[in-house]
Amino acid sequence: MSKHILSVLVENKPGVLTRVAGLFSRRGFNIDSLAVGETDDPTISRMTIVADAAEHSLEQITKQLYKLVNVLKISDLDPKESVQRELVLMKVNAAPTTRAEIVETANIFRANIVDVSKNTLTLEITGDKDKITALEDLLKPYGIKEFVRTGLIALSRGRLGEG
Amino acid sequence: MSKHILSVLVENKPGVLTRVAGLFSRRGFNIDSLAVGETDDPTISRMTIVADAAEHSLEQITKQLYKLVNVLKISDLDPKESVQRELVLMKVNAAPTTRAEIVETANIFRANIVDVSKNTLTLEITGDKDKITALEDLLKPYGIKEFVRTGLIALSRGRLGEG
Numbered sequence: 001m002s003k004h005i006l007s008v009l010v011e012n013k014p015g016v017l018t019r020v021a022g023l024f025s026r027r028g029f030n031i032d033s034l035a036v037g038e039t040d041d042p043t044i045s046r047m048t049i050v051a052d053a054a055e056h057s058l059e060q061i062t063k064q065l066y067k068l069v070n071v072l073k074i075s076d077l078d079p080k081e082s083v084q085r086e087l088v089l090m091k092v093n094a095a096p097t098t099r100a101e102i103v104e105t106a107n108i109f110r111a112n113i114v115d116v117s118k119n120t121l122t123l124e125i126t127g128d129k130d131k132i133t134a135l136e137d138l139l140k141p142y143g144i145k146e147f148v149r150t151g152l153i154a155l156s157r158g159r160l161g162e163g
Numbered sequence: 164m165s166k167h168i169l170s171v172l173v174e175n176k177p178g179v180l181t182r183v184a185g186l187f188s189r190r191g192f193n194i195d196s197l198a199v200g201e202t203d204d205p206t207i208s209r210m211t212i213v214a215d216a217a218e219h220s221l222e223q224i225t226k227q228l229y230k231l232v233n234v235l236k237i238s239d240l241d242p243k244e245s246v247q248r249e250l251v252l253m254k255v256n257a258a259p260t261t262r263a264e265i266v267e268t269a270n271i272f273r274a275n276i277v278d279v280s281k282n283t284l285t286l287e288i289t290g291d292k293d294k295i296t297a298l299e300d301l302l303k304p305y306g307i308k309e310f311v312r313t314g315l316i317a318l319s320r321g322r323l324g325e326g
Contacts, residue, residue: 014192022185035199036198046312150211
């Protein structure tokens with residue numbers, strides 16, 4: 001079993017997401033994260049799915065995905081040969097006495113402060129999973145009130161497929 | 164019909180995503196974007212769904228979502244009272260003669276260059292939809308080779324619910 005990043009181009013039509021997700025759940029795969037949105041062509045969406053799977057199960061699921069109407073292209077992205085990023089928003093408890101510390105920690109991670117209230121700070125951070133986990137661990141003692149992540153997106157590195 | 168941002172807390176179990184997505188597709192709603200990933204508690208995931216819906220249809224779908232096992236909480240986030248962000252990776256054609264122009268454009272948008280090859284640049288940008296569309300429009304003439312977006316994630320502004 002190992003982590004796989006599947007990048008799936010699909011036609012942007014109702015029901016496609018359900019059929020793709022259904023294929024994974026019928027086979028008992030838990031999807032770690034899934035992000036889907038339009039590409040630069042609004043009739044086509046790209047789904048990025050991170051799931052734990054053995055190599056042969058993945059081959060089977062890829063074959064079945066191709067059988068679905070509306071699925072155009074599937075790439076199994078090699079983690080070493082792709083750029084991977086995700087975005088997280090975290091709302092953290094911030095009292096007047098702790099606010100400066102939290103801002104300083106955010107700066108070290110190049111996280112942006114995107115909202116401030118009397119008792120909270122909301123931070124935006126992009127990066128890979130390790131970077132996000134490291135920031136999360138440092139902020140936990142203050143109390144994380146809300147946490148939302150996009151799930152990973154990825155593109156193959158540019159040099160691949162070039163002459 | 165108007166855009167709604169639904170933030171749905173669910174138990175992190177196989178099949179939950181399929182059931183939630185299925186509910187939308189059976190009612191003929193197209194999901195504009197969907198992002199799902201673990202929260203700071205790995206047993207709980209948060210799904211952020213952007214969909215076009217009339218107010219009364221949304222109420223119905225919310226009721227039905229609550230009937231699903233594994234759905235813990237649903238918030239309909241007001242676009243004016245929430246922080247919204249998404250992350251995009253774009254791979255753009257970049258010849259030696261156009262590279263400097265593209266880097267300059269990226270800097271204006273505070274986009275990061277995350278990969279470089281002989282013929283391409285890969286940019287990472289976070290922001291709201293307008294900012295991303297503006298950068299996309301400026302880069303289109305060079306040729307966008309690949310484009311992946313996470314879909315929107317959002318959190319309510321911190322001052323809400325405070326005393």
